[in-house]
Amino acid sequence: MDRGPPSLEPAAAAPGTSGRCVIAPVRAVLRLRRRVCVLRKRRLLQPGGGPDVGTGTPRPGCSSPAPRADTDQPQFFTFDGPAELSSRTPRKRRRRSRLVLYPETSRKFRPRVEHRSRAQRCLLLLVAIVGFQVLNAIENLDDNAQRYDLDGLEKTLQRSVFGQPAAVGRIVSLMRDYLATHVHSRPLLLALHGPSGVGKSHVGRLLARHFRAVLEDGALVLQYHARHHCPEARAAQDCREELARRVADVVVRAEAEEKTPLLVLDDAELMPRPLLDELHGFLQPQRPHHFHSAIYVLLSGAGGSEVTRFVLQNASRALPLRPDGARSAQAQTDEDLRARLQALLCREHPLWQAAAVVPFLLLDKRDVVSCFRDEMAGEGFFPDQARAERLAAQLSFYQVAGREFAVTGCKQVVATVNLL
Incomplete structure (x- = not known):
């Protein structure tokens, strides 16, 4: 039996079988993709779903442009889903306020403009009173200094006393500082020392005459000469009582007239020790206040040999024919001479410790x-x-x-x- 030519069906069946093998997976992939698109669309259309990043509308489907890469990327360190992350609005950076914030429960009160503290008014009144007192004190100082005409006194001493410019300048300077006010804590004690004939007694007479003229009361100026008022034959205790009585009368009267008296005591080196003790008692702070306002001028030849020795030893420091050079040399050596005299006199009596020593040179x-x-x-x-x-x-x-x-x-x- 002739089987004839071979059949072609097996050959035709092979392509169909292979096509079905290829189409089935593709359809499965498409169905899966369509399913994924539907699920994604449902998720985006939920009440918490977010709009499209670019247009602000929901995505119609998978054919629409893909979302931003940051929405598809997994979020780390958070448990929120994409819907919760997309629904959050970015936080605004709050500016730090410099104002002081009070709690809402507390009450805020603004100070009233018309209300002022009484303490502030008292403080302003106190400042005004102090300022007025200072101005009044300054005016009183000027008036008190002008009363004694110290400029005229200085001109008189410079014109009448020869060869003692340093001593005259120191006397006027000490008086000017002391007479700047009427209230004092202690008297002023001037001790004029030097050899005989250098002008100590002459200065004492000029001071007494000047103060009698400016004070307009001769009773406020006391001139006491130890050689005349307390001779050797008289008891020292009687001289002490008389001196204490005369000084007390002068200072009490000066206190009543609000003036500063002048007491000139000449030949102080001849005074007995009880008189020096009484003078030292006048300078003590426990005395009544009217004893504190007075000027004592002691004229003494004690220390004259020391002054003579000092001047002769330092004679070469001054130029012989230049008065200005002599004055400058005296200004340089005056402090050293004053210290020597102070140490020498303090060994004789403690009265000189409180004295302003003024040396008179040769x-x-x-x-x-x-x-x-x-x-x-x-x-x-x-x-x-x-x-x-x-x-x-x-x-x-x-x-x-x-x-x-x-x-x-x-x-x-x-x-x-x-x-x-």
């Missing part, structure tokens, strides 16, 4: 000539320079380093002029 020959001219003019003679020099040459002088210092100063000038 007089140069030209100062003695000036004394002669001044005395000649006062006696009615013509003050001839050559004649005054001839009279000065009759006196004794220390000759050191080309300079001449009078041994007795101007002590013999008056007696010499009276012989003319």
Whole structure:
């Protein structure tokens, strides 16, 4: 039996079988993709679903543009789903406020403008009172200093006292500081020391005359001469009682008139010790307050040998023919001399510890000539320079380093002029 040509069916069946094998997986993939798109669309259309990032509308299907990469990427460190993450709005960065925030439960009160503290008013009143007192005190200081005319006193001393510019300047300076006010805590004690004839007693007389004129009351100026008021034959205790009574009368009267009295005590080196003790008692703070406002001027020749020795040792420091150079040298050595005198006098009596020591130096020959001219003019003679020099040459002088210092100063000038 002839089987004829081979059949073609097996050949035709092979392609169909292979096509079904290929189409079935593709359909399965499409169904899965369609299913995934439906699930994704349902999830996005839920109430918590988010809009499209670009247009703000829900995605219509899988054919729409794919969402942003950040929505498909898994979120780390969170348990929120994509719907919760997409529904959150970005937080705004709050600006830090500099204002003070009060709790809502507390009450806020603003200070009233018209309300002022009484303490503030009292403080303003106190400041006004203090300012008025300060201005009044300044005016009182000026008035009190002008009452004594210290500028006129300084001019008088500079014109009448020769060869003592440092001593005159120190006396006026101490008085100016003390008389700047009327209320004091202690008296002013001036101790004028130097050899004989240098002008100590002359300064005392000028001070007494000036204060009598400016105070307009001679009872407020006391001049006490130890050689006259307390001679050697008189008991020292009686002199002490008399001095205490006279000083008390002067200071009490000056306190009633609100003035500062002047008490000049000459020849203090001749005073017995009880008198020095009484003077020392006047300076004590336990005394009544009217004893605190007074000026005591002690004129003493104690320490004159120390002044003479000091001047002769330092004579070469000053120029012989230049008054300005002599004054500058005196200004440099005055402090050292004052310290020496203070230490020397304190060994004799504690009174000198509270004193302002003013040393009077030896007089140069030209100062003695000036004394002669001044005395000649006062006696009615013509003050001839050559004649005054001839009279000065009759006196004794220390000759050191080309300079001449009078041994007795101007002590013999008056007696010499009276012989003319």
